Amino acid sequence: MICRRATQTRTKMGGLYMLDYGAGNVRSLINAVEKLGYHIEMVNDPADILKAEKLIFPGVGAFGSAMESLVSKGYVEPLNQYIASGKPFMGICVGMQTVFEGSEESPGVQGLGIVPGTVKFFSKQDKPVPHMGWNAASVVKELKSEDASGQAVNYSIEADSVYYFVHSYAVPYDDSLREWTLSTTQYGSEIFVSSIQKDNVFCTQFHPEKSGFAGLKILRSFLSGTGFVDQRNVITRDPRLISRDRFTKRVIACLDVRANDQGDLVVTKGDQYDVREKNTEAGDVRNLGKPVDLARRYFEEGADEITFLNITSFRNCPLADIPMLEVLRRTSETVFVPLTIGGGIRDVVDPDGKIHPALEVAGEYFRSGADKVSIGSDAVYATEKYLASGGRPSGDTAIETIARAYGSQAVVISVDPKRIHVRSPEDTPHHTVKTPFVGPKGEQYCWYQCTVKGGREGRDIDVRQLVTACEKMGAGEILLNCMDQDGTNAGYDIALIKDVREAVRIPVVASSGAGREQHFVEVFRETGVEAALAAGIFHRKEVPIESVKTELRKSGVSVRGIDETLL
Structure with a gap:
């Protein structure tokens, strides 16, 4: 086996930056941006944040780890300054969660506090957690008339599309978040905020870069737009009236x-x-x-x-x-x-x-x-x-x-089990299952033995x-x-x-x-x-x-x- 070290060159263009706090898959976002014809530079020190004309903050990981990394790298203050400046900002997944005040995932850890509210753990009563897979995002904001800036308020989030979510924590919707909420998503009986938009801030709980071409359209909308929508020209619908669970297999x-x-x-x-x-x-x-x-x-x-x-x-x-x-x-x-x-x-x-x-x-x-x-x-x-x-x-x-x-x-666990047939559950200390795959001696029960080393x-x-x-x-x-x-x-x-x-x-x-x-x-x-x-x-x-x-x-x-x- 010949091992080859990959080499890659990247053309740089000023203006568009990505804030990588050191965890998660950011390569897919880089590739998605470049697929759309844009070039993106990485934030390497706090000063880079204030150089940006547009900034994307992606994230896959835990809220506490993300915030601790932002603090240790000295990114918190320039990030707040950047958002306050009115320049376009996009957060993805944990990048969205960090703009809230805190999260139940990491008690005592303060978020950026730009948006009021706390990120909370999903209830497991009527659904598996994490929320992992494709679901819809119901847009609750629309323009009264064509916005003078030309920016689409919905950032090309479409009612007929589904987007990829992978998270255990989310922000439940309530009326205190009405001015911030761009779309909501229902998972089981819970309705949560799946994207936010106000002035220059746009964030998604789902991953546009992993949501096929439907997701790439959203990224393109952010990259090509002005990044600002006049809130006086926006009307908001009640998400509880339009919400339904559209989680797909x-x-x-x-x-x-x-x-x-x-x-x-x-x-x-x-x-x-x-x-x-x-x-x-x-x-x-x-x-x-x-x-x-x-x-x-x-x-x-x-x-x-x-x-x-x-x-x-x-x-x-x-x-x-x-x-x-x-x-x-x-x-x-x-x-x-x-x-x-x-x-x-x-x-x-x-x-x-x-x-x-x-x-x-x-x-x-x-x-x-x-x-x-x-x-x-x-x-x-x-x-x-x-x-x-x-x-x-x-x-x-x-x-x-x-x-x-x-x-x-x-973290996914890959299980390679094999059947061990027994005549009755009493014949083994292990958990048994009645199986339609009858054993060699007519056994109707089996326990599933875990294996290692590729099943060997x-x-x-x-x-x-x-x-x-x-x-x-x-x-x-x-x-x-x-x-x-x-x-x-x-x-x-x-x-x-x-x-x-x-x-x-x-x-x-x-x-x-x-x-x-x-x-x-x-x-x-x-x-x-x-x-x-x-x-x-x-x-x-x-x-x-x-x-x-x-x-x-x-x-x-x-x-x-x-x-x-x-x-």
């Missing part, structure tokens, strides 16, 4: 990436995790395409997310040269939906002996274009440690350290122990595979998925076994999961993504449409 394309015998990265897929061809003398690694090209194809075909699973360890590469970093960088140049990376999110040792903790490894992936990281074997080891301590989090696992810095929504080694932990422990340690999503179904095209393991969906209050992604459109309908209808993932059937073009979504719509399942154009 996600269809995710998964790419298993590894090096072939020639050292090239390819997307592969196997039967029961065996990725080598059986009908060739050499037994070559199955090659279904190049990862960057396939990811772009799936984005254009309407995939709601792309997941890369790195199944090659790259042991001989320094962290900064791991080839998957370059895959993410190149993918994020043309793919504007969320990217998840799994495999290798653990403590890493360079060939020269330098140790990189899992938090640093995750940071490299985020800065290269990833929105979430998926943890597999290390989640099992962390659960073993958690159970051995009597259910007390240690605070030092990859799950906990990454969630503290970037938020729980950035079983551990004495069942799936329910794993997912409940990982949720308590701070994980924000479960990617639920099933080794027995993988590659079968016989459908998802509904009993397993339903059992896990009932055990946790974080989003669950169903994986393994999809072979036709109806399998997606079944898993959404029968389990209530938030997302369903497939790989081989998409790679081989056996089942197009759009035909999956068409079948889901016919069955009454709400899904996102394809953004066909930026125009």
